[in-house]
Amino acid sequence: MPFQVPPDVSTTVHGHVTDALRAPSLIRLSDNVVLLRFETLKIYAALGAVQALLADGTVRPGDTLVDSSSGIYALALAMVCHRYGLRCHIVASTTVTPAIRAQLEILGTKVDQMPAESDLRLDQDRRIERVHQLLRANPEMHWMRQYHDPAHRLGYAELADLVRVALPGVPLAVVAGVGTGASSAGLIQPLRQHDPSIPLVGVQPFGSVSFGSERFQDPEAIIAGIGSAIPFGNIRPELYDQVHWLTFRYAVAGTIGLMRAHAVFAGLSTGASYLVAAWEARRHPERTHLIIGADTGHRYVETVFARHRDALDPGRLKPTEIDSLDDLTPDWSAMGWGRRRYSGT
Incomplete structure (x- = not known):
């Protein structure tokens, strides 16, 4: 019998790898939980921002784009620069893995990596100061400001369209690691143009300043890229309906649990969101909970997957x-946020 290509399998021949990578896989994990699994979610952020900069003439082929990154944005930006003939300079966190650094260098990216540092705030402050040094020495560089420039939300409108086509007429809830805030805002706003009731559930580590848990110390969870030691302008608290805070060990439990139950090898923010989505889905069975799976598990092999025998049962x-940030309690707290603003402490 001749082989037949299943109707939901794309046979598109892409002109550049960024077009292939930005399309997620949609995986149904249960009746009302669906995973949007990406190799690297931030292709959407980098593509949307760079295309806008090229369209308005802010940058031109041959120009240099610079930014700070803990890993997946760096690789996404490097690939987008490769696509459009731009130069790329990354000030990398101490957490950038040798595998990511090698890919960046092969793509022609100049990499400044910060020395090993256990204090994430110091790591982020050092990276930002290094960016300022580069801009003073090379004022023609363009600073992408992924943490603050709303242009990084633009590319996610395409993702919202994809979701609406894949899940037509389905009441949704979006569950996502907060991170820089760009993907959450960029996805939920166009979705809410069609259904304003869609809840957005944010997942944070203890120790992040984004939603007021900075008095706690859990550096492993923050370093993994789902929290922040400094304020991020792209985070819009007024878009979130619910916020969950998890410790690193609970995020590990979700990550290993996702692999065991569904054979999905994904990053720490995806695992944390999976744990939260499973709980939310039991409470709200009328909605399909859409998990944003930002990246694969490759950069977490040593810190997460090697610990699988010790992982808690999710x-x-x-x-x-x-009901109040004063009551935050590790290892896992959940609070109705109610789309309210938050200016920090």
Whole structure:
């Protein structure tokens, strides 16, 4: 019998790898939980921002784009620069892996990597100061400002269209690691143009300043890229309906649990979101909970997957439900945020 290509398998021949990588795989994990799995989610952020800069003449082929990154944005920006004939300079976190650094260098990216540092705030402050040094020495460089420039939200409108086509007429809830805030805002706003009721559930590590848990110390979870030691302008708290805070070990439980239950090899923010989505889905069975799976598990092999024998059983975990940030309690807290603003402490 001749082989037949399944109707939902793309046979498109792409002109550049960025077009292939930006398309996620949609994987149904349960009746009302669907995973949007990416090799690197931030292709959408980098593509949208760079295309806008090229369109308005802010940058031209041959110009140099510079930014700070802990890993996946750096690689996304480098690939987009490769596509459009731009130069790329990355000030890399100490957490950027040798595999990512090698790819960046092969793509022609200049990489300045910060020395090993256990304090994430110091790591981020050093990176920003290094960017300022580069701009003073090379004022023709363009600073991408992924943490603050709203242009990084633009590319996610295409993702919202894809979701609406894949899940037509389905009541949704979006569950995502907060990170820089660009993907959450960029996805939920166009979705809400069609259904303003769609909840956005944000996932944070303890220790992040983004939603007021900075008094806690959990550096491993923050370094993994789902939290922040400094304020990020692209985070819009007024878009979130619910916020969950997890410790590193609970995020590990979700990540290993996702692999065991569904054979999905994904990053720490995806695992944390999976744990949260499973709990939210039991409480709200009327909605399909869409998990944003930002990256694969490759950069977490040593820090997460090598610990699989010690991982907690995610089925036994549940949050402490709180009404005030004063009541935040590790290892897992959940709070109705109610789309309110938050200016920090």
